[in-house]
Amino acid sequence: MDTSTSSPVITDPLSISPPLLGSLTSNLMSFSVMSGGCSSPGMNVSASRRKIEEVLVNGLLDAMKSSSPRKKHNLAFGQVSPDEDPAYSAWMSKCPSALTSFKQIVANAQGRKIAVFLDYDGTLSPIVDDPDKAFMSPVMRAAVRNVAKYFPTAIVSGRSRKKVFEFVKLKELYYAGSHGMDIVTSVAEHNAEKCKEANLFQPASEFLPMIDEVSKSLLEVTNGIEGARVENNKFSVSVHYRNVAEKDWEVVARLVNEVLEAFPRLKVTNGRMVLEVRPVINWDKGKAVEFLLQSLGLNDSENVLRERNCGYGILVSQVPKDTEALYSLRDPSEVMGFLNSLVRWKKHSL
Numbered sequence: 001m002d003t004s005t006s007s008p009v010i011t012d013p014l015s016i017s018p019p020l021l022g023s024l025t026s027n028l029m030s031f032s033v034m035s036g037g038c039s040s041p042g043m044n045v046s047a048s049r050r051k052i053e054e055v056l057v058n059g060l061l062d063a064m065k066s067s068s069p070r071k072k073h074n075l076a077f078g079q080v081s082p083d084e085d086p087a088y089s090a091w092m093s094k095c096p097s098a099l100t101s102f103k104q105i106v107a108n109a110q111g112r113k114i115a116v117f118l119d120y121d122g123t124l125s126p127i128v129d130d131p132d133k134a135f136m137s138p139v140m141r142a143a144v145r146n147v148a149k150y151f152p153t154a155i156v157s158g159r160s161r162k163k164v165f166e167f168v169k170l171k172e173l174y175y176a177g178s179h180g181m182d183i184v185t186s187v188a189e190h191n192a193e194k195c196k197e198a199n200l201f202q203p204a205s206e207f208l209p210m211i212d213e214v215s216k217s218l219l220e221v222t223n224g225i226e227g228a229r230v231e232n233n234k235f236s237v238s239v240h241y242r243n244v245a246e247k248d249w250e251v252v253a254r255l256v257n258e259v260l261e262a263f264p265r266l267k268v269t270n271g272r273m274v275l276e277v278r279p280v281i282n283w284d285k286g287k288a289v290e291f292l293l294q295s296l297g298l299n300d301s302e303n304v305l306r307e308r309n310c311g312y313g314i315l316v317s318q319v320p321k322d323t324e325a326l327y328s329l330r331d332p333s334e335v336m337g338f339l340n341s342l343v344r345w346k347k348h349s350l
């Protein structure tokens with residue numbers, strides 16, 4: 001997830017603390033691409049509009065490049081010792097491993113309630129070229145199932161809720177799809193089409209027709225770009241450029257920007273080699289976590305995450321990133337190790 005990724009939410013009886021595993025709100029750079037330009041007096045309107053469009057396209061392109069670390073940076077974890085990589089060691093000192101800090105994390109959790117919020121892609125499944133093949137391993141599924149036996153556990157993903165449930169297949173979890181805009185508040189209600197309305201929270205439901213429309217337009221315009229792929233996530237749409245040659249990224253940015261001009265109520269944010277088109281509403285994964293905590297009866301205060309200082313965001317990343325997360329894990333195998341440790345700790349403390 002991008003406030004960071006997924007992590008355990010640690011709560012005490014009077015105060016709760018949510019955080020997540022993954023990165024729930026945010027390593028994302030957000031750009032609102034609004035239609036209609038504003039022109040300065042005396043300036044030619046179309047020249048001014050063109051200028052605004054260039055700024056937007058360049059902004060998008062910069063975000064695409066900066067969120068796609070080069071191979072040399074990928075060496076930062078594991079293959080180069082921290083001593084040899086000052087950027088890596090500086091980052092790790094700010095955002096230490098949740099595995100090596102495990103004792104400290106659980107010491108703070110003593111006597112408190114814990115809930116676990118997990119992102120999916122890159123947290124429970126490895127990042128792969130084909131989004132339809134981001135499968136979760138059976139051992140990871142077993143680890144998540146085990147964690148859910150001891151702690152309320154939710155998956156909060158940018159994917160559609162239906163898709164993420166198809167991957168995870170665990171009825172004992174809570175799910176929030178479409179970047180938190182599609183929440184099921186009851187376990188065993190995950191069959192996406194059959195959820196009882198009372199158990200659904202969809203703050204962007206009015207955008208459904210618009211998302212379908214923009215999804216079709218994006219599919220149409222990117223059709224000729226080799227490697228580009230459009231994924232309809234129900235309340236958001238992803239335009240993947242992972243398999244697009246870098247020289248064509250600008251074309252992708254330009255086309256997405258052009259399509260968005262007709263949709264002033266939608267914006268585009270940037271994820272891992274993906275542009276994410278979503279409604280301009282005051283809602284994100286962090287809010288979905290708060291909502292779930294409330295639904296689970298775990299949130300007895302309006303204060304949030306870091307403000308409460310009682311939850312732990314854990315960023316899952318192989319490269320240093322700006323993050324609000326307190327801790328980090330490198331990859332899904334470390335996530336699995338962390339989840340297993342949490343279960344062992346809980347069993348011993350019963």
Ligand SMILES: O=P(O)(O)OC[C@H]1O[C@H](O[C@H]2O[C@H](CO)[C@@H](O)[C@H](O)[C@H]2O)[C@H](O)[C@@H](O)[C@@H]1O
Binds near residue numbers: 002127131242271
């Ligand atoms: O917010 P998230 O839950 O992290 O979702 C973000 C995107 O996740 C998926 O894409 C990512 O994983 C793919 C499979 O490994 C990979 O091919 C892609 O490059 C990644 O960005 C999902 O397919 C997207 O729709 C989400 O926007």
